[in-house]
Amino acid sequence: MREECGIVGISLEGGCGDAPVQLYYSLFALQHRGQESAGISVHDGKGTRTKKGMGLVPQAFSKDDLIELASSTGIGHVRYSTTGASSIENAQPLVINYRDGTLALAHNGNLVNSQELRYSLETEKRIFLSDSDTEVIAQVFIKELSKKDIIGAIKDVVRMLSGSYSIVMLIEDKVIAFRDPLGIKPFCIGKLDSGYIVASESSAIDVLNGVYLRDVKPGELIILQNGQMETEQLYRLKHSAHCLFEHIYFSRADSILDGKLTYQSRIKVGEKLYEEHPIEADIVFPVPDSGTTFALGYSKGSNIPYLEGLMKNRYSVRTFILPGQDMRETAVRLKLNTIKANVAGKRVVIVDDSIVRGTTSKHIVDMVRAAGAKEVHVRIGSPPIIAPCYLGINIPTRYELIAANRTIHNVETLIHTDTLGYVSLEGLVNSIGILKEDFCTGCFTGIYPVEIPGERCIVSQLKITEFQEKQ
Numbered sequence: 001m002r003e004e005c006g007i008v009g010i011s012l013e014g015g016c017g018d019a020p021v022q023l024y025y026s027l028f029a030l031q032h033r034g035q036e037s038a039g040i041s042v043h044d045g046k047g048t049r050t051k052k053g054m055g056l057v058p059q060a061f062s063k064d065d066l067i068e069l070a071s072s073t074g075i076g077h078v079r080y081s082t083t084g085a086s087s088i089e090n091a092q093p094l095v096i097n098y099r100d101g102t103l104a105l106a107h108n109g110n111l112v113n114s115q116e117l118r119y120s121l122e123t124e125k126r127i128f129l130s131d132s133d134t135e136v137i138a139q140v141f142i143k144e145l146s147k148k149d150i151i152g153a154i155k156d157v158v159r160m161l162s163g164s165y166s167i168v169m170l171i172e173d174k175v176i177a178f179r180d181p182l183g184i185k186p187f188c189i190g191k192l193d194s195g196y197i198v199a200s201e202s203s204a205i206d207v208l209n210g211v212y213l214r215d216v217k218p219g220e221l222i223i224l225q226n227g228q229m230e231t232e233q234l235y236r237l238k239h240s241a242h243c244l245f246e247h248i249y250f251s252r253a254d255s256i257l258d259g260k261l262t263y264q265s266r267i268k269v270g271e272k273l274y275e276e277h278p279i280e281a282d283i284v285f286p287v288p289d290s291g292t293t294f295a296l297g298y299s300k301g302s303n304i305p306y307l308e309g310l311m312k313n314r315y316s317v318r319t320f321i322l323p324g325q326d327m328r329e330t331a332v333r334l335k336l337n338t339i340k341a342n343v344a345g346k347r348v349v350i351v352d353d354s355i356v357r358g359t360t361s362k363h364i365v366d367m368v369r370a371a372g373a374k375e376v377h378v379r380i381g382s383p384p385i386i387a388p389c390y391l392g393i394n395i396p397t398r399y400e401l402i403a404a405n406r407t408i409h410n411v412e413t414l415i416h417t418d419t420l421g422y423v424s425l426e427g428l429v430n431s432i433g434i435l436k437e438d439f440c441t442g443c444f445t446g447i448y449p450v451e452i453p454g455e456r457c458i459v460s461q462l463k464i465t466e467f468q469e470k471q
């Protein structure tokens with residue numbers, strides 16, 4: 001599976017030129033969310049300037065770039081495309097000059113109605129420069145901004161967009177951030193020494209020695225200017241639809257997400273996994289690194305010793321960037337090796353966060369057996385993935401998902417394990433400590449929080465009621 005994107009916005013008290021360096025470090029802390037490209041836009045009091053590059057954050061910017069961009073306000077983005085091709089044209093922030101100024105915009109999420117919005121804008125003779133849904137959001141916003149002030153325009157934009165979006169924009173020296181009314185993508189606020197930061201994850205605040213304040217609420221607008229913050233609750237729905245997969249896999253274990261420390265949630269899920277699927281074994285170990293915290297929890301709950309059985313080659317590429325199944329299998333071998341002395345002659349429990357196609361799991365089980373394990377049991381910190389994601393995570397089609405249309409016993413057989421246990425959906429959400437109704441569970445249930453043609457949807461969550469609250 002592919003992550004989507006990471007976004008950051010920073011506003012410092014006037015005169016401080018540090019924003020680009022701080023954006024650089026915070027993007028570096030969000031690097032796990034996107035490795036295709038990175039970009040920074042700043043406003044230096046006179047105009048908006050942008051630097052974007054392909055690759056990792058250190059590849060995209062030089063020291064001289066950061067010196068040249070010196071300013072006290074800016075936004076940044078790391079990208080892994082979910083719509084639109086991987087190219088510098090689609091790297092963000094997206095910058096558009098319009099009648100009254102310049103807009104820079106960075107987006108994490110995926111619209112499900114971007115084609116129809118685009119079509120309607122094209123019929124009004126608006127010209128698109130890229131194929132990304134981010135440009136659709138920018139064009140809708142600019143159109144509304146020609147008729148209203150910023151807050152009024154955003155209110156109307158939110159009514160028009162369907163899907164997931166956490167957005168940060170730069171208009172002159174204002175950083176404007178908002179989160180979709182379902183709060184699907186993570187977004188939080190932090191206090192810095194001389195200003196404020198909004199970011200996809202709290203790890204981007206920690207790296208600057210800032211203080212995590214809280215999440216941006218679903219449907220909330222944040223305006224940062226000259227190191228000060230104003231907020232306005234634009235919309236409030238009865239329930240949120242936070243992406244459950246952020247808690248399981250995408251976000252860093254040291255990030256606080258929707259008010260919950262991800263590390264703590266994953267430990268509890270591991271304990272619950274043992275409660276639901278106990279087994280007698282000699283050692284428990286993770287598929288590194290995604291299964292590590294779940295395995296620690298499983299060990300804690302079961303008192304089965306935690307001992308590493310697989311070693312990761314930290315320099316290997318991620319398997320998902322390699323096309324085709326054979327290449328994927330080769331990549332597993334390049335990425336992981338068994339620690340034979342730890343597994344030989346033992347009954348082992350291997351813990352991972354999820355199973356997508358099953359190819360990696362089968363390979364790992366075969367490798368561990370070949371290393372001499374007596375029994376191999378697999379435990380998974382999420383329920384079976386049975387459906388795709390339309391909201392910004394690149395989950396394969398139902399046809400490719402091993403658990404779609406198969407029993408757990410079938411999957412167990414296909415990945416060659418002695419036993420297989422997935423944590424239940426109830427066990428998972430209870431361990432995290434957020435109501436099930438406040439999560440998107442689409443890829444586990446096939447029921448989505450927004451309308452998607454041909455899919456089931458929770459209609460009750462769609463009605464936007466206006467709720468204004470100055471804080």
Ligand code: SF4
Nearest residue numbers: 243244389440442443
């Ligand atoms: S469908 Fe799955 S991956 Fe996509 S937003 Fe919902 S929980 Fe997250």
